Amino acid sequence: MIDVKLIKKPKNSGASVGGGIATNGNGYAPAGAVREAAHAARADVAAYAERAGTAKDADHAQLAEKAHEAEHALSAFDLDQDSPARREFLSRVADDVAQGHITFQEGLTAIGEALFRDGAVFGEFISSLYTGKGAGVDKDGNGEFNSVRVRGSLEVLELLVNRLAAIEGDQLLTEGDVIESVIDNGDGTYGLYLRSKWEGYFTAQVPGSVIKGIVNTLAAGSGDYYTSWMRVNSVNAALNYIEVSLYPDNEVPGGRNYPPCELMRLARWGSQTDPARQSCLYLSSTEGRIVKLQGVTKPIIDSSNYGATFGTLPEFIRQMGLPVVEGQDYVYARGLVVQDIVRMDYQGRPVVTFVDRGEWDAGADYYSEALNPETGIFETSDVWYMGCKYRCMATGTHAAPAWNSTAWAMMEGNPDFTVDFADTDLVFDPDRFAVTLTVIARLYNMDITADIADTDVVWTRYSEDADGRPRTASDNAWAIKRAGAGKSLALTATDCDMTGYMPRTLRFTATVTLRDGMGAERAQGAASLEY
DSSP: OOOOOOOOOOOOSSOOEETTEEEOSSOEEEHHHHHHHHHHHHHHHHHHHHHHHHHHHHHHHHHHHHHHHHHHHHHHHSOOTTOGGGGGSOOSSSOOOOSSOOOOTTOOOOOTTOTTTTOEEEEEEEOOTTTOEEEEEOTTSOEEOSOOOOSSOOOOSOOOOOOOOOOOSEEEOSOEEEEEEEEEOSSSEEEEEEOOSSTTOOOOOOTTEEEEEEEEOGGGTSOOEEEEEEEEEEEETTTTEEEEEEOOGGGSGGGOOOOOOTTOEEEEEEESSOGGGSOEEEEETTTTEEEEEOSOOSSSOOGGGEEEEEESOOHHHHTTTOOOOTTOOEEEESOOOOSOOOOBOTTSOBOOEEEEEEEOOTTSOOOSSEEETTTTEEEEEEEEETTEEEEEOSTTOOSOOOTTOTTEEEEESOOOEEEEEOOOOOOOOGGGOEEEEEEEEEETTEEOGGGSOGGGEEEEEEEEOTTSOBOHHHHHHHHHHTTTOTTEEEEEHHHHTOSSSOOSEEEEEEEEEEEOSSSOEEEEEEEEEEO
């Protein structure tokens, strides 16, 4: 509360002031008292102002403290980006990385499809069957790991096994075994006990089979490396035992045969008696080809035993003098059944097949080094038109073949440019001589008169007098007079110059020039009418 003092001032009604004393009807007040009263009033005002200032400072301080508290509250509600507290928590609304191990005590639940929507990776994941590392599962559910251990059952729709294998020498894709022990019967035959590949295994060899055995123990230090050729005489499947005979040296490749030994690998090569076992497939890294043999009844094979090969051609084919490129791979087979054959040249461009499509059809589709979607052939179309064969030079053209068309090229037929006269009444009547000569130009059996310019037709006359002497001056004068006549010329008796006598020879000639469309002469022809 502010105290207010009221100071009463004497009324000045008829009063006189002098000597520092003022009086009125009610009494008097000394001058000093007035001054004191004024000082007191000023002091009260100052005290009021001081108290008001102090209150104002207090209000400002209170507001500042509240603003500071509010700022702290806002910072607590939404931490600054560089706040250390942010490093203590994981975000649930933005991508984040945990530097430590995380354990979900109550498990992990996906909300809708949000969890791992784009897949997940573990470790440094590199996707590759042979050089990959880490693990990953993509958004489609395809997983890739180093190994999987299943304690229960494994149920799959399709099981694919990929294993890299390298082949040294030859590998036969027929019945095969490994010799476990050998008994030399002393009569050129051997008893072979074969290794069981699994429990209950028995050999698939049968009597009459021609078998090839190879042993290579160089790596073990024994130095054995050779091939043995044998024929199966008998089989004891229960004991996994076969008895074989060695082929003589002159009946085996290389001219030298070797007896069987332990650890030798055996494979059926053919059969002496069973046609169904006289074929095999082998892969040879030494020969550089895959071979399908047929009709094999002995160790040494000939050209008739090669059913098909892929890779390096057999020697007997290379000696035939065929136009093959040395060092290149080829396919050799008795027959070939295919739906499409796509050939390419040495630059990798498709080799075109020229297809005769018969008579030209305005509604048909024709191709120039393009794929025909109906036949699957990389095709260039040939057609026949007006007795000539044309080759398509623009895919999709429906224009008719013509001598000056860029969409077609004439390949076969009559290439001559000919000039004739239209049918004319050639009855000669000196008294009433009148005939019209009209030029008809043809190329590739087509009438191309419309393509001839009038200025490219030159008319000349040759005549002789009664004595057989040429009338050159008269003929030249006539040609000048008829210059520019064009493709049609009407003749009368005046053109024959038969004044006083009948010419011994009279010949009218039209010489026609065919141009290529750019002014250059392409061909020239002439037609003559002689009386």
